[in-house]
Amino acid sequence: MRSDDTIFATASGHGRAAVCIIRISGPESRTILESLGGSVPEPRHAAVRILREPQTGEPLDQALVLWMPGPRSFTGEDQAELHIHGGLATRSAVLKALGAIPHCRPAEAGEFTRRAFLNGRMDLSQVEGLADVIDAETEAQRRQAMLQLEGRLGNAAERWREGILQALALLEASLDFSDEGDVPEDLEADILGRLDDLRAEIGQALANRSGERLREGFTVVLAGPPNAGKSTLLNALARRDVAIVSPIAGTTRDVIEVHCDLGGLPVVIVDTAGLRESGDVIEQEGVSRARARAQNADLVLWLIPPEGAETDAPQARRLLRIGTKADLNRKRHDCDVSISASTGEGLPQLIAALEHEAEAALGQGDAILTRERHRKALERAHHSLEAGRTLLATHGPLELAAEEVRLAARAVGEITGRVDVEDVLDRLFSSFCIGK
Numbered sequence: 001m002r003s004d005d006t007i008f009a010t011a012s013g014h015g016r017a018a019v020c021i022i023r024i025s026g027p028e029s030r031t032i033l034e035s036l037g038g039s040v041p042e043p044r045h046a047a048v049r050i051l052r053e054p055q056t057g058e059p060l061d062q063a064l065v066l067w068m069p070g071p072r073s074f075t076g077e078d079q080a081e082l083h084i085h086g087g088l089a090t091r092s093a094v095l096k097a098l099g100a101i102p103h104c105r106p107a108e109a110g111e112f113t114r115r116a117f118l119n120g121r122m123d124l125s126q127v128e129g130l131a132d133v134i135d136a137e138t139e140a141q142r143r144q145a146m147l148q149l150e151g152r153l154g155n156a157a158e159r160w161r162e163g164i165l166q167a168l169a170l171l172e173a174s175l176d177f178s179d180e181g182d183v184p185e186d187l188e189a190d191i192l193g194r195l196d197d198l199r200a201e202i203g204q205a206l207a208n209r210s211g212e213r214l215r216e217g218f219t220v221v222l223a224g225p226p227n228a229g230k231s232t233l234l235n236a237l238a239r240r241d242v243a244i245v246s247p248i249a250g251t252t253r254d255v256i257e258v259h260c261d262l263g264g265l266p267v268v269i270v271d272t273a274g275l276r277e278s279g280d281v282i283e284q285e286g287v288s289r290a291r292a293r294a295q296n297a298d299l300v301l302w303l304i305p306p307e308g309a310e311t312d313a314p315q316a317r318r319l320l321r322i323g324t325k326a327d328l329n330r331k332r333h334d335c336d337v338s339i340s341a342s343t344g345e346g347l348p349q350l351i352a353a354l355e356h357e358a359e360a361a362l363g364q365g366d367a368i369l370t371r372e373r374h375r376k377a378l379e380r381a382h383h384s385l386e387a388g389r390t391l392l393a394t395h396g397p398l399e400l401a402a403e404e405v406r407l408a409a410r411a412v413g414e415i416t417g418r419v420d421v422e423d424v425l426d427r428l429f430s431s432f433c434i435g436k
């Protein structure tokens with residue numbers, strides 16, 4: 001796709017709506033605004049215009065228009081916005097008129113943000129933060145994403161990279177000045193101190209895994225024998241009728257996921273097939289999916305009906321035993337919590353326990369790293385710093401020590417995209433919606 005095209009897209013939702021925003025970015029933006037709206041308003045000041053079909057002069061709509069010349073715009077290039085009436089025919093008429101303008105084409109998913117990145121308006125970590133702001137479903141996710149969009153991760157990564165490059169400069173200088181390959185003692189101690197400090201800081205960021213989990217949500221799998229009341233509990237927690245409930249054992253076969261907000265924290269509740277040996281191949285497939293999900297869950301709720309469970313609980317990282325159907329007056333005493341999804345008894349306690357578990361695992365958004373990509377890059381940096389400092393301390397070849405430090409700087413640079421990250425870009429930008 002040509003990056004000197006002028007691109008346009010609907011930036012608002014796609015149904016019938018009160019107002020629809022069409023955004024335009026690229027060199028033809030000003031000309032387009034003139035040919036549709038007659039005249040261009042003051043930069044960044046909204047003005048009302050009648051939009052007309054450029055060829056025929058036919059009025060298409062009344063709109064609020066914005067002119068945002070580059071580089072002081074979201075994309076860093078000339079941008080315009082049309083805030084039109086949100087009817088379907090209005091939208092297609094305006095989009096059709098735009099499509100007929102030379103060098104002007106519909107935008108690809110994430111292309112506005114890609115241009116903002118390419119024009120240096122935001123770094124890669126901020127682009128990820130923006131994607132997460134759009135996808136945030138709970139308050140804690142929004143807060144974490146917003147901190148990343150504001151540059152918390154990017155600034156830390158840049159600071160680390162500069163520190164590593166300074167240590168590298170000292171190392172390279174000593175390489176040039178020492179004929180024996182020996183670094184003066186005080187300089188060696190200085191470089192070692194710097195490398196160790198950086199390694200410790202990066203190690204600290206790596207130690208906090210809660211950012212990734214907050215981004216993805218805390219996964220709770222409901223598991224238990226058939227008829228234990230798993231789907232009934234899912235419906236109660238979701239407060240809507242998501243899963244089919246019946247007195248027939250083996251009702252649920254597919255894995256059903258519901259995203260919940262528990263006290264601002266994202267919790268994904270997963271209903272699964274009741275665990276039992278079954279001759280039915282479809283049910284058996286459901287059972288093996290249930291076991292797999294339980295194994296990967298942050299928490300398994302093992303639901304035990306009054307009559308008990310014939311099967312053992314599945315393998316799980318963490319498991320709470322929940323006695324179900326407490327209203328049947330046959331309460332079990334071998335459980336962490338007793339509930340009745342019919343009467344609501346015990347549900348507040350269960351929800352409080354879930355909130356507590358989620359909070360312990362997700363923290364309060366104080367983690368700097370939020371994706372596996374960040375962790376992988378910093379693990380490589382950490383490893384190279386370690387290798388570099390060991391080579392230096394044991395008077396190994398200085399060239400090799402310098403190379404390790406160089407690798408560390410490059411690995412940290414991947415976080416902001418200051419070094420080649422081509423493979424990451426396509427995947428990241430295509431995860432955006434069209435118009436962003």
Ligand SMILES: Nc1nc2c(c(=O)[nH]1)N(C=O)[C@@H](CNc1ccc(C(=O)N[C@@H](CCC(=O)O)C(=O)O)cc1)CN2
Nearest residue numbers: 011021023044066068071072073074075081112435436
């Ligand atoms: N109508 C509308 N709302 C929107 C956006 C948009 O593009 N259009 N955004 C986008 O998706 C977000 C806001 N993002 C933006 C970020 C920077 C600039 C910008 O032009 N910044 C200039 C300063 C402008 C000024 O100070 O008046 C700059 O940083 O130099 C614009 C939008 C959310 N809301």
Ligand SMILES: Nc1nc2c(ncn2[C@@H]2O[C@H](COP(=O)(O)OP(=O)(O)OP(=O)(O)O)[C@@H](O)[C@H]2O)c(=O)[nH]1
Nearest residue numbers: 226227228229230231232246250251252274341342
């Ligand atoms: N009395 C009583 N009955 C319940 C309660 N919870 C569920 N049931 C009933 O138990 C039966 C099974 O409930 P489900 O929620 O479908 O059980 P399940 O664990 O999802 O079962 P499978 O999908 O077959 O594994 C239904 O008839 C429910 O109405 C409860 O708290 N009290």
Ligand SMILES: [Mg+2]
Nearest residue numbers: 230231251252
């Ligand atoms: Mg079920």
